[in-house]
Amino acid sequence: MTTSTRPDVAIVGGGVVGTATALACLARGLTVTLVDPGGIRNAASYGNAGVISRGSLFPVAGPGMLKKLPRYALNRDVAIRVDYGSLLAVAPWLLAFIRRCNETSWRAAASALDPLCAAAYDEHWRIAGEIGAQHLIMRRGWVKLYRSEAAFASGALERELLAQHKVAFEVIDGAELPQFEPALKRRYAKAVWHTETGSVRDPGGLVQAYEGAARERGATLVAARARTVEEDDDGARIVLETGGAIRAKTVVIAAGAAAHDLTRTMGYRLPLAAERGYHRHFADAGDHKLSRPIHDTGGGYVVSPVNAGLRLLSGVELARRDAPPDTTQIEAVEADARETLAIGATVEPAPWHGARPSTPDGLPVIGRAPRHPHVVFAFGHGHIGLSTGPVSGRLVAEIVTGAAASLPIGPFSPARF
Template identity: 40%
Template sequence: MTGETQTRTAIVLGAGMVGISCAIHLRKRGWDVTLVEKTKPGAETSYGNAGVLSRGSVLPVSYPGMVFDVPKILMGKTNAVRFDLSGLARAFTWAPSFLMNGTKARNRKISDGLSALVAHCVQEHEILMEEAGAASHLAKRGWIKVYRSEASFQKTAFEREMLDKHGVRYAVLEPEDLAKLEPNLEPIYVKGLHILDTASVDDPGALCAAYADLFKALGGRIEIGAAKSIGETGDSATVQLEDGRPLSAENIVVAMGPWSANLLKTAGVSLPAFEERGYHRHYRAEGNAVLNRPINDVDGAFVIAPMAAGIRLTCGVEIAAFDQPKTPRQLEAVLPKAREAFPLGDTTEDEPWLGRRPSLPDSLPAIGKAPCHDRIWTCFGHHHIGLTTGPISGRLLAEMMSGEKPIIDPKPYDPARFR
């Protein structure tokens, strides 16, 4: 470990993939770090996803022409996005800016910032996995997007242009190629797009737990508690926990995923964040069927991924009030389509899992000093790629806080860009 004569102190709020990564990288630089989580590491957003370390996520969530799909979304005619009326009022605070980013010109610019992060995603994870003794969770077989019609595949032209621009390797698959790679996938697809540089993990929650153990082995502390408010005065920053306990350090990092924006408001920081809700559920594979890598059925609006707990089925985005009760209609709607594609048997769980993804209108995270603050830092807003980019984001923030030359240009992620 390296560090200055006087130990610097930090409190990292949030022990999902991003927060744990921030804490590890600060600890590696000699910081005295307390990691605060309301439940246990990796139990919230980072637990539920397709397990993909996606080198190919170089495009924002808002795509060219998305504005024309809004009526279809609002009328509930797509499983890719479900809009609940409970989320309608808040949508006006972020939706216009979000849709404005859905042009090819804006996508091209945003893709530079996304590519800089995801270019490091697999190798940064591999470093931490080796140190944490968690390399057995990793598979380096890429992942495949599949298409049920030629017209659907042709819509990927712009995506492939951006993959080419950023040097992401991929292969276009014909039905016979798909059959060789995934022999138990039903022959219902006319094309596939194999993102070759992507990896995957078989238990995101367990991986987070392993990284949390690594943080403790490096000398870090984990405190269980929910943050109620934050602030800074002079040479210190303070967190007030809901149980009444105060915690203080020289710096605070807010890495609480979808809970970050509301906490930042207690320090007078307003960022146009929103939450994308999503569901998953595990199923048994019938017979001796095997799935070798995550498969994204673009037309069916679902992903099936091989996990330690079974085949994980994930569905599209639900926009609803933060605490709206579970309404897993999207998951129920895509299950028959998923069974058309792969022999899914009975579920292994009593009910679906619900999680929330933290997003910002330009699909870039907020990494850096909070506006108008010197001791409050942010690292959140990674939408669907928090698992993918947690380690590189944590490294970038730790380098910035430590006064080191950052591994990538941090400007695209500056939280002040929304002022």
């Protein structure tokens, strides 16, 4: 297809960043076309833990990561798995990642992400209120669990930086945990309760509500996949795989992990990897229901209470986005999680898997494309895409309209690569 009228903004990607950008642009009086092949189950926005985290300031490339690399490389740690069939594809990202496994880079990333994460919950709550979706969001915090005093002590630097950035948390002694969260069966030494963090009962449903609100407010939805994006006189155009193109004054690429291949067709070589993840839903079989998401740091898994039951999520898999699924990690953590919670039968035939768009420095890519003045990049959010999607959409709308950025976005510039 080829559109007969040119919208102000055409957005590639219908996940949380893309739909939030659409709402923010519509609120500023712009005409919007949203281009996405469809199928919310295929998006990382559907499959995540649903945590709107105030304290997710830290990239995976931390100062303690290098000493763990041999164990990770041999796939002996359930938290990270390397698909060696994809090694050549992920090697540039991996080398850049290793260079950032130091405290200086970690602290710099935390400072850059702090304003984004600080604004995340309020922006979610504001938009959810406008579109009638606040029933999907709760704010009971989330809990990081430590199996030993030594494991808790290893997180001292993280807690120091949380306090430095005024992120509220409380340390809970293991003896107090059964009263605080009665659903826990396993005994832990310590826990850290992130009190300002929210969570979403149905992440995919929330994104669908965003999309529905955008449509109701005048956005045009096009079910198609982008082949490339090109400059087009005083605008840009999205060339579709099915033929034809969509012309717009500005094109926003918010395509998640798919942005890697799309931007390569435009001549960019951004170090973007697909951090694949898996989840599975189970019935909550406990007499006491889990009241908030938990992260068992020793087990390498997260469990979130969602409308579908208990959502169990495994760690990171470094693989090509289109590599065949490998359920090794999710199967391993299921057995472990059953020692922590009363988990019933699965409610679906197979685990879900998807890909997070991840940069080596742990920062999203938000800003105008260096060689395409009518194109704005908005991807690479890694583990905080759902959390910071709405505030990212607001920032993109500010870029599109030429308004002053409401938050510092310099560290997210595509030019840093």
